Amino acid sequence: MKLRLRMLIPLILTVPALLTADFSAAAEKRLNVVSTLPNFGSIASAIAGDRIDLTVIASGTQDAHFVDPKPSYIVKLRKADLLLVNGLDLEIGWVPPLTQGARTARLMPGGAGYIDCSAGIRVVEIPLSLSRTEGDVHPYGNPHYLTDPLNAEVVAGTIAEALKKADPAGAQAYEDGRKAFVRRLHEALFGKDLVDLAGGSKLSREAQAGTLDAFLDGTSVGGSPLRAHLGGWLGKMQAAKGKAFVTYHKDYSYFAERFGIRVVEFVEPKPGISPSAKHLEELLTRLKQGDVAAILTRPYVEHRSTDYVAERTSVKVLTLPIEVGGAPEATDYFKLFDYTTDQIVRALTGGSPAAGR
Numbered sequence: 001m002k003l004r005l006r007m008l009i010p011l012i013l014t015v016p017a018l019l020t021a022d023f024s025a026a027a028e029k030r031l032n033v034v035s036t037l038p039n040f041g042s043i044a045s046a047i048a049g050d051r052i053d054l055t056v057i058a059s060g061t062q063d064a065h066f067v068d069p070k071p072s073y074i075v076k077l078r079k080a081d082l083l084l085v086n087g088l089d090l091e092i093g094w095v096p097p098l099t100q101g102a103r104t105a106r107l108m109p110g111g112a113g114y115i116d117c118s119a120g121i122r123v124v125e126i127p128l129s130l131s132r133t134e135g136d137v138h139p140y141g142n143p144h145y146l147t148d149p150l151n152a153e154v155v156a157g158t159i160a161e162a163l164k165k166a167d168p169a170g171a172q173a174y175e176d177g178r179k180a181f182v183r184r185l186h187e188a189l190f191g192k193d194l195v196d197l198a199g200g201s202k203l204s205r206e207a208q209a210g211t212l213d214a215f216l217d218g219t220s221v222g223g224s225p226l227r228a229h230l231g232g233w234l235g236k237m238q239a240a241k242g243k244a245f246v247t248y249h250k251d252y253s254y255f256a257e258r259f260g261i262r263v264v265e266f267v268e269p270k271p272g273i274s275p276s277a278k279h280l281e282e283l284l285t286r287l288k289q290g291d292v293a294a295i296l297t298r299p300y301v302e303h304r305s306t307d308y309v310a311e312r313t314s315v316k317v318l319t320l321p322i323e324v325g326g327a328p329e330a331t332d333y334f335k336l337f338d339y340t341t342d343q344i345v346r347a348l349t350g351g352s353p354a355a356g357r
């Protein structure tokens with residue numbers, strides 16, 4: 001009897017130790033996800049929580065077209081299970097040098113870990129002929145699709161599928177995470193009240209088909225049209241609908257379509273091309289028509305050109321981020337739109353921007 005107890009005691013003592021070891025081993029097996037840009041990182045993080053270890057390469061204050069491919073990122077890539085990219089050649093100047101440096105076939109186009117988030121996106125401004133002549137940096141169409149929040153719904157689906165494939169044990173968690181993200185996105189865009197009444201998926205379909213206005217005006221609930229329940233970013237941005245804007249780069253095409261604003265001119269004559277003196281004079285002439293509500297520029301571009309035209313007209317200049325982290329307030333994908341829509345509406349209603357210029 002004594003002997004058996006002696007044998008049992010070490011066993012009892014080692015069981016909890018074994019369990020702990022098992023748990024930490026599982027924790028160490030967390031997926032290693034690298035995202036080229038902060039917005040994809042924010043969406044992946046919302047879906048996967050602490051099931052993944054996330055590294056984001058570019059910061060929100062960097063121009064996504066031109067990021068320095070630092071060797072430290074190569075080290076991160078060697079350990080990565082998944083690489084989330086924008087695609088449409090947005091990162092053509094800096095992702096290939098990194099994946100080639102890391103020598104990880106799975107993270108190169110066609111590899112199991114290479115996740116092109118533009119899959120399933122309805123790309124706009126696709127040129128008739130593929131050309132980089134004169135430096136156009138949008139050879140496959142406009143790559144800034146996450147400026148439309150509804151495209152994040154598509155991207156969330158792409159990322160969730162990739163996570164499920166790479167980590168089947170977490171499939172249910174990723175699906176739950178995706179659903180929660182999309183629900184939150186719909187509520188942020190349309191307002192919770194309207195989502196509760198009409199359903200987020202229905203609203204999303206109408207908005208993507210360009211029939212949301214007709215649906216809201218033509219559908220009544222309890223004697224009042226659904227439009228009366230529109231809230232969220234879209235509700236707020238009704239004040240900006242139809243208003244004319246100038247953007248520095250051609251990076252608000254999807255945003256403009258979603259929120260019904262008009263982008264009538266660009267500070268850059270072509271995406272990626274700095275403005276000439278002649279182009280700035282033409283822009284000045286356009287601005288003197290007096291209908292442009294504001295010039296929307298970015299944290300990482302030169303400000304001389306916008307200062308030049310702003311000094312000669314009364315047009316406001318707003319420096320707005322298009323990526324998470326591009327302003328201190330834009331701490332995640334939701335806060336990015338909270339902030340940008342606030343700033344735009346504030347500029348229109350005569351208030352001065354809360355931050356920036």
Ligand SMILES: [Zn+2]
Pocket residue numbers: 065137138143144249250251271
């Ligand atoms: Zn661009």
